[in-house]
Amino acid sequence: MERIDTQIVVVGAGLAGLAAARELTAAGREVVVLEARDRVGGRLLNHDLDGVGVVELGGQWVGPTHTRVHAWIRELGLATFPTHDTGDALFEDRGVLRRYGGALPRLSPVALAEVAVAQLRLERMARRVPAATPWEAPHASVWDGTTLASWLRRNVRTRLGRAFFELVCEGLFCAQPQEISLLQFLAAVRASGGLEAMLETEGGAQQDRVVGGSQLLAIRAADTIADRVRLGAPVRAVAVSGDRVLVRADGVEARARRVIVALPPTLAARLAYAPALPGGRDQLAQRSVMGAVAKCMAVYETPFWRADGLSGQATCTTGPVRIVFDNSPRDGAAGVLLGFLEGDAARRLGALAPDERRALVLEAFVRLFGARAGRPLDYVERVWAEEEFSRGGYAGFCVPGALASLGPHLRRPCGRIHWAGTETAEAFGGYMEGAVLSGERAAREVLAAEPAAPVPAAQGV
Template structure:
């Protein structure tokens, strides 16, 4: 294709598709280097899979919320933006529910399985995964010596070979569902080992202290995106899904329902599977198109009940529950410090999310509150506010927490995750070498994509196109375009 992209339309140096953490990180870095940038976002808010809403008068986190001490990039970004973090841990006992029997255990105590051997079995299985992960290079797992063997099986297959008791298998499943929002049968062993390698241990991912869940962000995680977008001084267009990207040696043309923009480069910062819902001219090479077909999103409904006070704390409970019976098999105390109200959050995950997502909202709410009451007593039946988000119903996420590497995906398509196609570059947490699936990975990917677009070294951007966004048709950046949604 020649000529068609060189004329007429308004032009910027780079268009970023998606105002999630990855896209906004890329846009900030490009702009800081002197490039003219336009961020085009489908939703009427920034933040993507980070969404903070007010329920019963207090903020609740519908999407990403926890950060850990090992996640250097997200912590640095929060510091830079002046968003403080606070510790997540609530002292008290955890509720454990197995085979209809409710028990409690201290934070540093043994999980009270019915089968006393189950605890050691789970510990050994987590340890064995951490040991295997030593043979995997985080970021390029497809290059591992045993990649073929490990990407040829699901985590379920591995689990069945390394655990025996019902209790151990239930707890293993619970850990995997909590981490991936899918069942062990849905995810490649190599994918899991790669994440373990990138984060320093399977058990550490699941526990709160010294893990990916140690801290939260004051004001909610979406605040990071809101502040970044504000800093981009209105160069963020909302409610504008990108439909088509054409590119050739002269540049790229990004088309949406609101009009077209010409760009020297495009950074597509959307979940890997959503890449495929945009049309590309010329069509993406098969390995890239196949990539978007083979990294499905996990399934999660995040449910919040807001109470006048965190009443479970008076019972010596920390708000955490682990259960073999849903709909919410995992809960946590998600109250914000400084608020009188108490927030209990429950996760409906994987198959449960797909099933419960089809129930009428009232029925689902009743089942969630009954679940909370089983764990924390009848007071849980009467919240002053309730809200939930089924991420599978979010048109520009289509699931969560993130894309899941199914068997064979990393071997065949992994190398294409970050590989640019002509003028088109890829960002998004799914492309990260470390902490992929997490907010930290999204930030990493945004930095990497910006560096790809910038000339070598990044210093002093040399525009290939004329910065001119005066006539963006209906896609014109609008006043207040960066406000929070919800």
């Protein structure tokens, strides 16, 4: 068991943990980051396509309002390129395929009107929800006790209208409308700049990609504090005694004055704390659960659908793949179709053997893009619920009733223990932007609580 003395321990080298560590390091503090995996980045994960480019098996997009991530991109010498967004999109409904040019598929006029009205209502309600403190919304308890499914049943009557919002819910939360409270949905909408901004590619949260893959954000950030990051060290226990914190990981123990736990709340609750955390904090963590998502990508010699005037984007009520993007590398040296399995589909197909899952995903691609889509050069995927140190994705959300009743515990420090992670963000929760914001906020808490910078006592890791 190696022993390290430092000032601040950060648990987790995802974007949130790295943001906290960078901020603290910049303020002259000694930091050690303990990371369970043998890599940094958490839910960001690059995959090298044998020389033809990089695709991301985890989070990947950056929106124009994600200002902290854009600042990192500049600082770290990275660049972005636009998500491929030209050509017609496809909409598959009960086996019938339609292509369309605008923002929305040609649903029936009634469905379209309904969707517009419902979206307006949701946006209007969302404006009444304080982004950072949704539990203070006027009808917090009622909204948190109503699932999105219940709200849709009362406010959207057409099958296609409901299907649209189901796709929206899956696409944003990797969960079904049955699982999400209206308050949690509205809070996310409010905290992310509105539904439009969340759903759009150009001008929205899917606008840009990072050249070389989004994990470079974490890799480069970690490089700037490389001697402070310890990989392969899953943290198991946090013990606070007087003004000292002892953080125990496999193979290493770190002693510090404070700790920032930069994990999703459900995973943060799996550490053993001494003394035990307050009941309210634990009950909140029990009620913050991970969405279910699998990213599945088929790789072709070229993005052949572009020649047919297709954007490669598709939404399907049929499933199991319900949302598809052209995820080809920037230079077009290969064509990549990205299919998302989300919520129930991710759970159902996540339990299958890889071959069976691949066959179902390719079958969906063939229905959309023709027989050629069935003969990829390569196929890569990641089922995030299977990942021991993520247990789902994209992010965690609060189950019905939890946010209104226990929400303040999400980021309230427990003595010398501080909480980061995109789930705790005051804005853009669930996005990379939220992760960075949350880490920087936790770092500021620590700096405020430890205003003096004692003489560094840290050793190299």
